[in-house]
Amino acid sequence: MELNFYALAVASFSTLIVGFIWYNPKVFGTIWMRESGMTEEKMKGANMLAIFSMAVFYAFLMSFIIQSLAIHQFGVYSLIGGDVAHAKPSYAAFMADYGSHFRTFKHGALHGFITGLFLALPIIGTNALFERRSWKYTLVSGGFWIVCFTLMGGIICAWV
Template identity: 75%
Template sequence: MEINFLALFVAALSTLVVGFVWYNPKVFGTIWMKESGMTEEKMKGGNMLLTFGISLLYAFFISFVLQMITIHQFGALGMVGGDPSIAKPSYEAFMADYGSAFRTFKHGALHGFLTGLFLVLPVIGTNALYEKRSFKYTLVTGGFWIVCFMIMGGIICAWK
């Protein structure tokens, strides 16, 4: 099973698209700015090209891990040490029977949702507690990442 770097890149890119919509002032942008203490002046003061570039890199890192979560066949590959050429015949038989099982957008989105809800949201929520941020901040930021993980998971899982 090979890593589909194009799928990972497109999944990573999707976070920027979701962010442009999610953090638009007509959606959640105004709430996020208020709850995070962000101002127009602070936004204009940064290097946005650098911000988007590093954001894309981080999203690529996330997509790399999400592929292991959303594509079950990576688990079978892990069971044989990552090298199918040294696997027993049972691995080949398994892959012949189940090599494309559960490789749908919907299945990847489900795993993305679960990962976002049970991994990302608690991390963001815990940070928000210690940073004395509001529950609205947690919901807006956590919701963003849950949606991103769903879309990323769907893209990665469905793209064969």
């Protein structure tokens, strides 16, 4: 099973598109700015190229995990230690029978959603508790990652 770097890259860049919409002042941007303590003055002084580049890089790292959670065949591939040459005949038979099963946008989106809900949201929520942030901040930031992971899982899983 090979990594599809194109799918991972597109999924990573999708977080920017979601972010442009999600954090627009007409959507959740105003709430996020108020709850995070961000001001327009702080935003104007930032190196946006560096911020967006690192955001895509981090999303790219996340896409590797989303891929392994959304594509079931990666679990089977990991059982053989990653070297198909040493796999038993049962591996080839399994992949012949099920190699393309559950490889749809809908299925990947489901796994992405579950990952966002049960991994990203609790991480953000825990950080928000210790940083004394509001539940609005937690919902806006956690919701963003739930939507991003849903979209990322769909893109990665469907891109066969």
